[in-house]
Each structure stands twice: as C-alpha cells, then as structure tokens.
Amino acid sequence: MAFPLLGDDATHAVKPTPIPDPYWVAFSTSAAKLIDLPLGSNDLPKDSAWLDLLAGNTLVTDAHSFPNPIATVYSGHQFGVWAGQLGDGRAxxxxxxxxxxxQLKGAGKTRYSRMGxxxxxxxxSIREFLCSEAMHALGIPTSRALAVxxxxxxxxxETMETAAVCxxxxxxxxxxGHFEHYASNNNIVRLxxxxxxLIKGHYQNASDHKNPYLELFRQICVRNAKLVAQWQAVGFCHGVLNSDNISVLGLTIDYGPFGFLDQFQIDFICNHSDQAGRYAYHRQPQIMHWNMACLASAFIPLLALEHSEDEAQTLLGEALSEFAVIYGQTWQALFREKLGLLTTQxxxxxxxxxxxxxxxxxxVDFTNLFRGLSSVSVRNTTQDVILRDHFIDRQAIDQWFxxxxARLNAESSDDTERKKRMDSVNPKYILRNYLAQKAIDKAQAKDFSEIASLLKVLENPFAExxxxAAYALPPSPDWQSVEISCSS
Structure with a gap:
C-alpha cells in the first residue's frame, strides 16, 4: 500500500525474528475470508506454511510471498505530551x-523498538484477538485479528510470560502519528x-474537492467522531488514546489496556497505568477531538501549499469544529436506537x-440494563418493570420509567417490533475482562478451548x-478487580 512508496526515511526493511516451535492458539475463520484464505476441515489454513508465516518464521506460503516486510516510523503525543519519534517497535x-x-505484532525487534x-x-495477544473480532461483530470499525x-x-x-504473535x-x-512525524520534521515532500x-487508496472522493487536503482532514474527523460515539454506545474504553494510536481510517486499532463497562461508571478508567484518568470513559470524545486537533496541526503545511498559514489554520479550525456536531448527532442517534425510539423529540x-x-x-450493569429495556411494554406501569430493582433511588427511576x-406511547411504539429492533443494537454478549482472563488462564496451561468458545459467542453478540447464557453474566465479586495496564 502507501508505505513502500514513501522511501527509506519512512520505512525500515526488517525481517521478523523467528520463534521456536510455534503452535496455533486462535484463528478467525471470519477474518480469513477477507483475504480468501483456503481453510481445511479443522478451520485452519490448508497450507501448513501459514503457521510459520504468521509466527514470523518464514515469508513464503504456497500461494503468497512477502519478500519485503517493513516497520514504519511515526511520532505522536502520549498522555497529552509530545513524545517525539516513535514507530512500529514490535509490529x-x-x-x-x-x-x-x-501485520505481525510481536514478531521481534525493529529500528523503532527503543528499549523494548x-x-x-x-x-x-489473546485479548487483542478476541476484542478485534468482537468489535467487528458489534458493527464497530476495527482492525481485524486473523490469528494468534x-x-x-x-x-x-511484570512476571515471566510466554511469547505470542498476533x-x-x-x-x-x-x-x-505518521502525519505528525513528517510535519514535525518539516518533511513536506513525505507529508x-x-x-x-491516502486519498488515492481510501478517500477517492476527496480528490474532486476544490481543496483535497482540507476535505481529507474533514472526512478523517467525521469517521473518528462517529467511531468514538459507537464506543460510548457499547460501553467500550480504549485505554490509551495517544495520537499515535488513532487510525486515519476511523478504525479501532492498537488494543492494549481496553475494557468494556460492567457496572456503569461515567468516569470509568480501564487502564491501571492511567492514574490521572485522561482516558476515562467520559473523556474519550474530548480526547478524540484533541487528537483531531493534533492532526489539524500536522495538516497546516499541506494547506499552506495554496493558502497562507493563517488561512490554513482558519480552514482547518472550521473543519475541526464539525467534530463535536457529528459526534453529538451520532451519539444521540445511537442512544435513541438503544431505547427503541424511532422519532426525534x-x-x-x-x-x-x-x-x-x-x-x-x-x-448498574451497562450491557444487561440496555438489553433488558426491550422487555418494557407500553402497557406497563412502573411497578411492572423488573429492571427498577437494580436501582437504589426507586423514586427517581420510577419517574424515569x-x-x-410515555415517550414510547407518544410515537405509538409496537412492543414486538421494538423489541426486535432493540435486541439488534443492544448486545447480550461483550468481551468482559473476566471472560478474557479465564480464557487466558486456560491458554497459559495450553488449553485453548475457552478462546474458541468465547469467540463463537462474541461473533454473534445480539443473538440469545x-x-x-452464562457468558452474559456480570463478573462475580472475586472477578471485579481484574486490572489491565500498558505492560503488554
């Protein structure tokens, strides 16, 4: 794609470092369809060379050859601070x-590994594999995970663990971060x-705009505004929304210390390393907007090719202001769908x-509450609603119900039809941390059956x-303290 065309100052030729005695941990037949990969009766690649390829031990299969693997350089802001040059340190x-x-994640050192x-x-690797495929099944733009x-x-x-390649x-x-890198080095040619x-490969309609670079920036903002609204609607927390972890295609990428909400906390922090709460659930839209502002700064030299710098800043600022509007509209639309509302009032x-x-x-458990709302009838009184028992302030929740x-009746909502719609947008199953940890615990003992079972459930999150059914249960008290950090 784009990177091999950018030259040696943008990419670094690197061969993966082999791992001894590789074995399959997990494989996604759904992701395999994206690349038309033939599978055998065991739902693994027919060509056994794929195991060594995805381990980083070879670059050749019967049908494909990858003679020129690379790592790319980028820069970025980490936890709000300019970190300078970064890059694919293990990708x-x-x-x-x-x-x-x-792309192989975990396949050995590159020029950008620094001390890693x-x-x-x-x-x-198991967490990223499961969440990538779970997010896809939820309809949320994401990178995919083919295998571990x-x-x-x-x-x-923190302790001694074993290696894996995702x-x-x-x-x-x-x-x-790629745009920030070239802008920070004043490398306008590469920028x-x-x-x-990017326009040629993924934003072709921007080329017809009178200012293609401005339109490219605007469309990147729109995609990421919609993406973070989708995260909020399913209770997903990314955990490390550094600018170098944000896709310009509006995809969820770089799964690290992520977490789905169990008990709803508006200020939930999923990353144990995020002591200041910069990337808490309620701050994700703000931080994504901040990252778009970082991208706007990197785009100034592009617009300055045809405008003054002041004009470039003004144009980008106007485009950036659309982020909040798009996010707000998308958020409201998604939560109306979650409540089964067809009209806007x-x-x-x-x-x-x-x-x-x-x-x-x-x-209250975020996922189960919204899933349960589809059982509310327009004929119910508040005392009929079983969900009220989940709330401490009974008077307040009775008023809400x-x-x-009344709001449902105002649009003559049909219970049967509404339940079908609500159950198609409110998942029953999400990748709860305790479920992932149980699969990891078994996998560390060479039992990969729980990964396969969990993947099967997560690939159909809206089905009963x-x-x-046990996979829909919130964590028991002894599983509520699973902590995830940036140490992976």
Missing amino acids: ILLGEISGQEL DGRAVLRS VGSDLPVRR ARLAPSFIRI QELADE EGDTDLIERLLQAMHDSK SDYI QDQY
Whole structure:
C-alpha cells in the first residue's frame, strides 16, 4: 500500500525474528475470508506454511510471498505530551493481500523498538484477538485479528510470560502519528506523498474537492467522531488514546489496556497505568477531538501549499469544529436506537442522560440494563418493570420509567417490533475482562478451548444463544478487580 512508496526515511526493511516451535492458539475463520484464505476441515489454513508465516518464521506460503516486510516510523503525543519519534517497535508489516495489509505484532525487534524486546505476550495477544473480532461483530470499525500463534519462548513483563504473535489485518495501518512525524520534521515532500496516497487508496472522493487536503482532514474527523460515539454506545474504553494510536481510517486499532463497562461508571478508567484518568470513559470524545486537533496541526503545511498559514489554520479550525456536531448527532442517534425510539423529540437527550446518571449512581450493569429495556411494554406501569430493582433511588427511576413509557406511547411504539429492533443494537454478549482472563488462564496451561468458545459467542453478540447464557453474566465479586495496564 502507501508505505513502500514513501522511501527509506519512512520505512525500515526488517525481517521478523523467528520463534521456536510455534503452535496455533486462535484463528478467525471470519477474518480469513477477507483475504480468501483456503481453510481445511479443522478451520485452519490448508497450507501448513501459514503457521510459520504468521509466527514470523518464514515469508513464503504456497500461494503468497512477502519478500519485503517493513516497520514504519511515526511520532505522536502520549498522555497529552509530545513524545517525539516513535514507530512500529514490535509490529512488522508483511505486505498486502486481497486489499488488506497483513501485520505481525510481536514478531521481534525493529529500528523503532527503543528499549523494548519487540515481542508480545500470550496474554495481550489473546485479548487483542478476541476484542478485534468482537468489535467487528458489534458493527464497530476495527482492525481485524486473523490469528494468534504461540511459543514457549520466555518473555519478561511484570512476571515471566510466554511469547505470542498476533496477525492483524486492516486496509491500512496509517495513523495520525505518521502525519505528525513528517510535519514535525518539516518533511513536506513525505507529508504530501502520504496524504496523496491516502486519498488515492481510501478517500477517492476527496480528490474532486476544490481543496483535497482540507476535505481529507474533514472526512478523517467525521469517521473518528462517529467511531468514538459507537464506543460510548457499547460501553467500550480504549485505554490509551495517544495520537499515535488513532487510525486515519476511523478504525479501532492498537488494543492494549481496553475494557468494556460492567457496572456503569461515567468516569470509568480501564487502564491501571492511567492514574490521572485522561482516558476515562467520559473523556474519550474530548480526547478524540484533541487528537483531531493534533492532526489539524500536522495538516497546516499541506494547506499552506495554496493558502497562507493563517488561512490554513482558519480552514482547518472550521473543519475541526464539525467534530463535536457529528459526534453529538451520532451519539444521540445511537442512544435513541438503544431505547427503541424511532422519532426525534425534544427532551430525548435529557431522557438518555437521566438514565445514565441513575445507572452511574446505582452502578448498574451497562450491557444487561440496555438489553433488558426491550422487555418494557407500553402497557406497563412502573411497578411492572423488573429492571427498577437494580436501582437504589426507586423514586427517581420510577419517574424515569414513567417518562420512558410515555415517550414510547407518544410515537405509538409496537412492543414486538421494538423489541426486535432493540435486541439488534443492544448486545447480550461483550468481551468482559473476566471472560478474557479465564480464557487466558486456560491458554497459559495450553488449553485453548475457552478462546474458541468465547469467540463463537462474541461473533454473534445480539443473538440469545441460550446455551451460552452464562457468558452474559456480570463478573462475580472475586472477578471485579481484574486490572489491565500498558505492560503488554
């Protein structure tokens, strides 16, 4: 795709470092369809060479060859502070197949590994694999995870763990940090080249605009505004929204210390390393907007090719201001869908926010509450609504349910039809941290069956799947303290 065209100052040729005795840990047949990968009866690649390829031990299969793997350089802001040059410290891009870039995460050192070992561990690789595929099934733009390949090679983090390689797919792994890198180095040639390749490959309609670079920036903002609204609607927290972790295609990428909400906390922090709460749930829209402002700064030299710098800043500022509008519209539309509302009426935002506040005050399970709302009938009185028992302030929640039922009646809502719609947007199953940890615990003992079972459930998050009903339960008290940090 774009990177091989950018030259040696943008990419670094690197061969993956082999791992001893690789074995399959997880494989996504859904992701395999993206690259037309033939599978055998065991739902693994027919060509056994794929195991060594995805382990980083070879670059050739029967049908494909990847002779020029690379790592890319980028820069960025980490926790709000300019970090300077960064890059693919443990991600190696093998090449393109069927319109998807194939990248190995954890396949060894690159020029940009700094003090790191270039490896990923089994724990974090399983989490990324499961969440990538879960987010796709939820309809949220994301990179995909093709497979996890393990090895008994020891890797030290807080404790000694074992190595794994996660094979990732995306139409492109270009991120805000790539633009920030060239802009910070005043490398206008590479900056323009990257923008041109992005337009050519992924934003073709921007080329017809009177100012293609401005339109490119605007469309990147729109995609990411909608993306973060989707995160909020399913209770997903990314954990490390550094500018170098933000895709210019509006994809969820770089799964690290992420977490889905169990008990709803508006200020929930999923990353144990984020002691200041910069990336808390309620701050994600603000931080994504801040990251778009970082991208705007990197685009100034592009617009300054045809405008003065002041004019460039003004134009980008106007485009950036659309972020809040798009986010707000998308957020409201998504939560109306979650409540089963077909029309837009004054007071809807207040209705949504009052429910979220009540959920926060009573620490109600986010996913199960919204899933359960589809059982509310327009014929119910508040005393009929079983969900009220989840709330501490009974008077306040009774008033809310009274207003909600009245709102449904105001648009002549049909219970049966509404339940079908609500159950298609409010998942029953999400990747709860305790579920992932149980799968990891078994995998560390070489039992990968729980990964396969969990993947099967997560690939159909809106279906009842009665045989897997236990996977919809919130964590028991002894599983509520699972902590995730940036150490993976």
